[in-house]
Amino acid sequence: MDEPAGFREFVVARSPALLRTAWMLTGDAKAAEDLLQTALARTWPHWEKIADGRPEAYVRRVLVRTHASWLSRRWRGERPTADLPAGVDTGRDDHAATDDRLLLAAALADLPVRQRQAVVLRYFDDLSVEAVAELMGSSPGTVKSQSAKGLAKLRSALRSHELFDRPDLDEVER
């Protein structure tokens, strides 16, 4: 089995960023690595065809659709909050920061898969509505509505704990 030219370099260079996206989608380090490796393995056979185009967009698309497919067919398991406090020490203020992160992560995990994907791709990966629509196989309008709903739920969850009381969040997506 021949190694496609340039694929190894791509994997080395882009995996850290892709892994972070995968973590945002799955909320779990092991699942994120599994998702990333699955997406890369599925990209391998098509590499020569996509290498000259936008290979990262292709991998992200596989990542997103594989994630959706997994969620539709697998038991999601326990909430992956255990690895969130990594890197956070035991200082009092950091406890509060950890609470913030746990709360936001839990709220993100509670979002329906399409909303979660839209929020992650729009506001974590900072992709345009059009780019997210392409990755998700949706229309731009659907991406806007899904990300708006997702943001509203995140805001609601955060506001309920008085951690993110920002009325202007209502106006984020039009």
Add this chain to the structure above:
Amino acid sequence: MTEPMNAETELSERLRGLPPELPDPVDRFERVEVRVRRRRRRAAISATAIAAVVAAAVPAALYGLPGDGRAVDTPVTEPSSPPVPPTPTPTYEVPPGGTRTIELGEPMTFTETGTVSVPLAAPPTGATAVTTSLACLDPGRLEWPDGASMRCLDSDVVEPGADPRDTGYYVLDLVPGQTTLTIKAAAGMRWKLSATYVRTEQTPWGVNAQGQTYGVENGDGTPDLVAVQATNGRRGYAYATELNGPQPTSPADALAHQEPDYDGRDVPVYESDGVSRIGTFHVWGAGRDDPPPGDRPPTLLLIVNHTPGVVVLRSGDTTIEIEPGKVVSLASERMCALIPFEATSADGEFIDEYAGPCNGQTWDITGK
């Protein structure tokens, strides 16, 4: 004085602060490579397991059905997979009770264009089948004598000097006195064939410490423990008696089990020892995804293409094409062994994948 941070920006920053430090394995690429090999090898095992019976099994197991469920004549696909073992010693893992192939001669290679009947050398003693490896030198569709087929995209085309066996193989049973193999292709489409005489033999079922047989169903019947894939993806064995379930005690009881709301039941999946539990296999009720009427085998996995375009299913080097709005029914454990499938558009864009069980489920491919 700084402008107040936009709520969207603030939330973005909070989201970006969520991921913990993630491990970055130095051997990630090698792990990916292993997954690619495993996917291809899985197809190889499947192709080997179906070797002796595949010529009959594929048309019987895989129907192209129009949306209303009526059967159409054309069988849909073909298996093939990684390189043929170079020595007479079988090198692929064959499930107990499955069929393996043993090469008996040197490969015969042909490079042809369009539909051609290639002449075969005199068969060695004991030859019962031919392994065939086809490679496309131009994009298009190739069809084996039994109606199985493969479709090559531009990316599948190989150089004339390539060894077709690198693309996988497919086993055809020999008819006594057979001297040719006819490969159908569009006029002008070039292809290359490697054919090798083989002997096929059925492996014995395994026997565990309790004296129970385990393996796949074959011409000898059903072992005590039948190979299944659990809902968690692990492969193991379920007791045949539990798969069959409680037998109805009366006509009314039998009818009750055919009600549409009968959801089936879970059956434990074990290691081959029949004791060590590793998962669960779900047996769907008779009322769910009823097999189409007639004498066709029951549907194990119904695959529905809801997208507006052709969907290409891939498992290793095996491909299945489904026209828009059409349905394909997998109807044998051997075809189920090709799972996981990846669905792509005709130009290779990823759409969906299926890695679930194969016992009456429906896979709706929507492209969403």
